[in-house]
Amino acid sequence: MAVVLKLDGVSKSFARVEKNDITNALENINLEMHSGEFISLVGTSGCGKSTMLRLIAGLITPTTGTLTVNGEKIEGPATSRGMMFQQHTLFPWLTVEKNIAFADTMAGKNKEQASVDEVNRMLKVIGLENFRVDYPAQLSGGMQQRVALARSLICKPEILLLDEPLGALDSFTRMNMQDEILNLWKENKQLVIMVTHDVDEAIYMGTKVLVMEPHPGRINNIIDIDLEYPRNRASSKFVEYRRQILDLLHFGQKED
Amino acid sequence: MFQMLNEKERNEKGLLREDAKSLRKLTREQLAELEEREKTPREKMMDLIITVLPAVVLAISLLEYTIMPDVNPNPMRHIYTVVLAIVFVAYTAAFILGKIKESKGDKKLIRSLRYRAPLYAAIAAILTLYDILTIKTNYFTYPLVPCVNSIMYAAWTDRAELLRCASHTLVLMFKGYGLGVVLGLITGITCGYSRKVNYWIDPILKFMGPIPISTWIPIIAVLSPSLSGGALFIIVVGVWTAVTNASRAGVANVDKAYFDAAKILGASERQLIFKVAIPAAMPNIMAGMTQGMMTACTAIMVAEMMGVKGGLGWYITWVKSWALYNNMFASLFIICLIFTIVTKILNMVKNRVLRWQIGVTK
Ligand SMILES: Nc1ncnc2c1ncn2[C@@H]1O[C@H](COP(=O)(O)OP(=O)(O)OP(=O)(O)O)[C@@H](O)[C@H]1O
Ligand SMILES: [Mg+2]
Numbered sequence: 001m002a003v004v005l006k007l008d009g010v011s012k013s014f015a016r017v018e019k020n021d022i023t024n025a026l027e028n029i030n031l032e033m034h035s036g037e038f039i040s041l042v043g044t045s046g047c048g049k050s051t052m053l054r055l056i057a058g059l060i061t062p063t064t065g066t067l068t069v070n071g072e073k074i075e076g077p078a079t080s081r082g083m084m085f086q087q088h089t090l091f092p093w094l095t096v097e098k099n100i101a102f103a104d105t106m107a108g109k110n111k112e113q114a115s116v117d118e119v120n121r122m123l124k125v126i127g128l129e130n131f132r133v134d135y136p137a138q139l140s141g142g143m144q145q146r147v148a149l150a151r152s153l154i155c156k157p158e159i160l161l162l163d164e165p166l167g168a169l170d171s172f173t174r175m176n177m178q179d180e181i182l183n184l185w186k187e188n189k190q191l192v193i194m195v196t197h198d199v200d201e202a203i204y205m206g207t208k209v210l211v212m213e214p215h216p217g218r219i220n221n222i223i224d225i226d227l228e229y230p231r232n233r234a235s236s237k238f239v240e241y242r243r244q245i246l247d248l249l250h251f252g253q254k255e256d
Numbered sequence: 257m258f259q260m261l262n263e264k265e266r267n268e269k270g271l272l273r274e275d276a277k278s279l280r281k282l283t284r285e286q287l288a289e290l291e292e293r294e295k296t297p298r299e300k301m302m303d304l305i306i307t308v309l310p311a312v313v314l315a316i317s318l319l320e321y322t323i324m325p326d327v328n329p330n331p332m333r334h335i336y337t338v339v340l341a342i343v344f345v346a347y348t349a350a351f352i353l354g355k356i357k358e359s360k361g362d363k364k365l366i367r368s369l370r371y372r373a374p375l376y377a378a379i380a381a382i383l384t385l386y387d388i389l390t391i392k393t394n395y396f397t398y399p400l401v402p403c404v405n406s407i408m409y410a411a412w413t414d415r416a417e418l419l420r421c422a423s424h425t426l427v428l429m430f431k432g433y434g435l436g437v438v439l440g441l442i443t444g445i446t447c448g449y450s451r452k453v454n455y456w457i458d459p460i461l462k463f464m465g466p467i468p469i470s471t472w473i474p475i476i477a478v479l480s481p482s483l484s485g486g487a488l489f490i491i492v493v494g495v496w497t498a499v500t501n502a503s504r505a506g507v508a509n510v511d512k513a514y515f516d517a518a519k520i521l522g523a524s525e526r527q528l529i530f531k532v533a534i535p536a537a538m539p540n541i542m543a544g545m546t547q548g549m550m551t552a553c554t555a556i557m558v559a560e561m562m563g564v565k566g567g568l569g570w571y572i573t574w575v576k577s578w579a580l581y582n583n584m585f586a587s588l589f590i591i592c593l594i595f596t597i598v599t600k601i602l603n604m605v606k607n608r609v610l611r612w613q614i615g616v617t618k
Contacts, residue, residue: 059516079522089517093535093612103521105531135612155522 002035003070003158003191005056010065011216012051024216025051029065031210031219035158038185039193040206042245048217049195050086053161056193057083069159079103082157084165086195088144090136096147097123097132103155122150125180141168146177153184160185162194166201178205182229199249203241204231211248221248289363307351307369310376314344317384321405326391328398335412336387336405347376402582407589410582418571422590425556425567429598432488433552436495437545444500444544448507448537449529457500465497469555473562484566487559494551502544506537539613542606549602553595568594 012026025048033039041049054060055067058077067074069081090099101119104110123129126146128139136144145168152160165181166174182205185192196202202209206225213220223245227237261269282290295303318340326333354366383404389395391403402410411418447454469490476486510533518532534541560569568587575583 054516057520059519077519077522079520081520083520085513085517087513089511089513091514091517091532091535093538102518102531106518106522106524106527135614137612137614151521 004035005031005033005159005191006066006068007031007052007056008066008068010055010062010067012048012055012060013063026055026062027216027218029217029219033191033193035191036189036207037191038182038205038207039191040202040209041193041195041212042197042199042202042209042249043212043217043220044214044249045197047212047214049212050163051217053083053163053193053195056159057081057161059083079107079155080157081159081161082152082155083161084148084152084163086163086167088136088141088148090144090148090151092136095133095135096128096139099136099147100150100154102151107155118154122154125184126150126177142170142173145169149177149181156188156190158190160190160192162192164195164197167197174201179230181205186229199242199245200233202245203227203238204233209241209245211245285364303370306377307354307366307373310373310380311344311348311351313377313380313384314340314347317380317387318344320384320392321387324388324392327394328391328403330391330403330405332409332412333405335408336403339408399579399581402585406582407585410580411586411590414583414586418568418587418590421566421568421571421587422594425560425569425591426594428484428487428491428560428564428567429552429556432491432556433495433549435488436492436548436552437499439492440496440499440544440548441503441541443496444503444541445507445529445534445537447500448504449533454504461497461500464493465501469494469551470558470562473558477563484564487556487564490559491552491555494555495548498548498551499541499544502547503537503541506540506544507533509540510536539610542610546599546602546606549599553598557591 007029010029013022013024058074101110104115209223211220358366447457472490480486557569560567572587
């Protein structure tokens, strides 16, 4: 089903613990995103990227403004909006396969053949078939990240929120996983919003790159990436996009 | 272009020699063995001596007991002889079996014997010394401190009563511990999860927590028509406090990120408790249950010694009033045995439940 995600005048502030004031994490964000888009979110550390994803996921409520999916207000988390967190949140008491099947367990269908097949398929995609009965503590950082990715993909969310999903991977595995994610996205045509610190990755994967600036968090620019998939990182247009985005980011830093 | 080398080429370059490949299919035990440092012949000799030691000490003990004359009356003096002999034969048999298995490559048994041998040898040595100091020399005055054989004799002659008392203690303990754990888990988990419930339970915990178990006895004696019900009450209170405190802290301190992740994956409020909060708090809960077991052991002895008409605690005070010191020691020994076994079982459960923690904590 095609979805439209709308952020309308969304701001989010947090109370601080030590001082009696607030942090303005996001200020007046207005955005519209559609199924089939792949949005890369870049910006300096602390500019509210994770906050934006948590708002869309429904884990926190906006201070002002509204978030809607197909006109319906987001009131809380739902399996139609999947999220992979920045810090790893695998359940240490569950094995790899049980972690991946967690959403199915919650829905009470983890014993069904369809679920078992899906878990197996995910294990194959992330290349961890041999580690299905290991506990997260026995995996490397990158392996844990891949499991977390698989776990968030299992319920086939219409909106997929990825918070630096490939941060802990070596450049080789990273490139492989980028292609895997792109394949899954092309297959399912969801709306993907992915936070990344890697400008190349943002351009390589996104249909749009959203550049944010901090204090308070705002959207600085939205750049449509007009390149065919699979993209060539060395093409002149690619390089031009990179220069442009790096300029924007640099500008954001100079200000504070 | 560079190419990935195949196995043969790698072997030629010395990158991965053929002989190293046997490493790939090791079992867990083989790996542990391999990573262990190779022992020197001297160390191997020491291992052998230590492993044989319990058998040697047991043999000495046997000789000492049978050959040296008794200075005090000692009816049915061969109970101890038989027991010592059985233990000696059992250990020797285990040792021989271990050696045979070792020669076939299975080192598990011989290792576990080597690990336990020092303790066993020490216990055997202490028993020998104790025997000499009691029945053989009367250094510890007869009959206040009876020899091992007298204790066994007393236990054997009064076995029916001891068995009845032991089962009385066990039943009371399981009832009290079971009820305390169940109630403690319910209140502890709800308190950790809900501030409103905690508001009401917390004062009770704060109020009951510091009161020593024995304080309840006179109150119970006045209020409760049956002391056995009163005993159950103090055990439950002790266990409940321990388990509630531990599981409440456990649940309250679960990382919020786990709840967020579970919510995203469609967990309901109920599932957040049962599939996230409880498993995440399991280490604390198990610690609370162990603590609760200790409390239960203390509580039951206090209760039985101070009022309940039954159980090993009662038996001990009763035989003491008749100056039956042999029986006193016999029941003391049985109490220790029961508590050790119960704690051991609980520990096994804990290791099983918390298997996922291997590699997380030290
Ligand atoms: N739960 C919270 N309580 C208080 N302040 C918060 C909270 N979460 C975020 N903030 C603040 O909001 C701002 C934006 O945080 P956010 O985590 O969204 O940044 P980010 O863009 O994801 O940064 P990074 O790239 O480092 O992950 C920061 O200044 C942070 O201090
Ligand atoms: Mg972040």
